[in-house]
Structures are given as C-alpha cells and as structure tokens.
Amino acid sequence: MSRVRIPSPAPITISNSVHNLRKPDSVEPVASAREIVAAAMREFGSSLIVLSSFQREDVIVTDLVLSASPSTRVLTLDTGRVPEATHRIVAEVERRYAIAVERIVPDPAEVDAMVALHGIDLFRDSVPDRMLCCDIRKSRPLARGLSGVAAYFTGLRRAQAKSRASIEVFDRSAASVKISPLADWTTEDVLRYTRERGLPEHALYAAGYTSIGCDPCTRPIVAGEDERAGRWWWESPEAVKECGLHFSADGRAERTVDVLLREVLAAQAGAPAQSA
Numbered sequence: 001m002s003r004v005r006i007p008s009p010a011p012i013t014i015s016n017s018v019h020n021l022r023k024p025d026s027v028e029p030v031a032s033a034r035e036i037v038a039a040a041m042r043e044f045g046s047s048l049i050v051l052s053s054f055q056r057e058d059v060i061v062t063d064l065v066l067s068a069s070p071s072t073r074v075l076t077l078d079t080g081r082v083p084e085a086t087h088r089i090v091a092e093v094e095r096r097y098a099i100a101v102e103r104i105v106p107d108p109a110e111v112d113a114m115v116a117l118h119g120i121d122l123f124r125d126s127v128p129d130r131m132l133c134c135d136i137r138k139s140r141p142l143a144r145g146l147s148g149v150a151a152y153f154t155g156l157r158r159a160q161a162k163s164r165a166s167i168e169v170f171d172r173s174a175a176s177v178k179i180s181p182l183a184d185w186t187t188e189d190v191l192r193y194t195r196e197r198g199l200p201e202h203a204l205y206a207a208g209y210t211s212i213g214c215d216p217c218t219r220p221i222v223a224g225e226d227e228r229a230g231r232w233w234w235e236s237p238e239a240v241k242e243c244g245l246h247f248s249a250d251g252r253a254e255r256t257v258d259v260l261l262r263e264v265l266a267a268q269a270g271a272p273a274q275s276a
C-alpha cells in the first residue's frame, strides 16, 4: 500500500499523561498510520482493540490509537514464558496511558497436558513440537481472546521478515480483521517515532534483540540477519518464523502438529486420542 500524503497533519489529540511531548517531525508515515487508524475506527467503532506484545511497533500503535481513542482496550498474550522485561514494559505502558492492559492466558489444563506429554521445553525437539507449544500457548488463547472482536490493531511491518513481506494493512481473511497501520514503516520510521515521542522501550532491545517473544525462543540477532532471525533460531531457515495462526506451507509439519494437538486435548480431557 502506498503511503497517504497529507500536507497538514491533523492535530495530535493525546492523553493528559503525555501532553507535554512534542509532535514527531516524520509526518508522512505518521500521517499514513493515523489515516489507517481513523478509517478503522469509522468502520469498526468500539469493537476495535489493540493487540500488543510490547515491542516498539506495538507501543507506537498503542500510542497512535489511544491518542485518537483513549478508551480503546489493549490486550496482550501472556504465554507464561515471556521474559521478565516484558512484564516491566507492560506496567510502564499502563502507567503512561493510565490503562489496564488485559492479559490473555493459555488454558492451564492444556498447558499441563502438553508439558506432561512432551516436557516444558518441547519446542527444541522439532518444528511440529514448537508449533504445538505455540498453538497451546498462543494461537488457541488468542482465538478465544479475539472471540467477538470485530477487528484488532497490530504492529506488524512488511520489512521485518520475508514471511511478512506481503501482509495487508486490512487483513480480512479471518473473522476478526487484522489491521497493521505500520505495514509500510521502515525500521528508521519506528526508531524516529519512538525517540520523538519519548515512548517506553522494551529493555531487551539494548541487549541486541530486534524481535521479542517468549524468553526461551528468542535471541539477539547478529549483523546481516533479518529482524526476526532471533525467533526459533535453531530451526532451519525454511521454517516459517511465525507462531501458528498461519502455519507453514509445509504440509507434513502441519499434519504432525494437528496429531500432537489432538493427543494433548485428549490427555487434558482424560480420553485416549482418536486417529484422524
């Protein structure tokens, strides 16, 4: 999508707690993102939420959305394996915007069954095991959390990884529309907006991380790697660096994870797994 060009950006409406911050100088990407946020609000109204993992992009989207609509709900997925620094930035964002972030958590019975069958660090064993963990800790709770939500904002950008190169700003392929106002932002756009607005930053960026997820599945990157190379770094480069709502085109891995999931759900329910 091409960026929207607006000669005179609309004035910033900001919450009381950030009223003393100056307007960013980088007008074009900011204006484009504001246009997207405004269009989403016209279409979806109060059923819109922000889904945040508290990376820089998520904090920017939160800032843009709450500037336009301070009562918008902000949700995050707490998988039970996120780093302590993530909990700290959640608290920091809550203080800054005077909001209570809503935590989506996995079903404890499903987690217990998975761990009993495969161990807590099963993701190291194979791609299907990793997908199973992401399914139990992320995809299934997220599907429950988004139930009844018409649309949600994310901080996804096309430049983050090859697997995100063709994301849509308005992705209408699922029941809840996924909206990515920063889809065409560059890393420089992100850093500039963060700096100019004085936004809180996740502490792990200072340690060389460029994409931050669960603690055991994320490492800092080295020069030349794409921004999501630190996610599940032990897997082959062909493995999709995503977490399950859009599984790999690798049909074998998808079928295997489906079998593993059926076994976990059967164990959690106290019944033997049925073959497909």
Ligand code: SF4
Pocket: 079, 081, 123, 130, 131, 133, 134, 135, 137, 138, 213, 214, 216, 217, 243
């Ligand atoms: S990122 Fe790692 S720990 Fe987190 S849900 Fe996926 S496999 Fe499990």
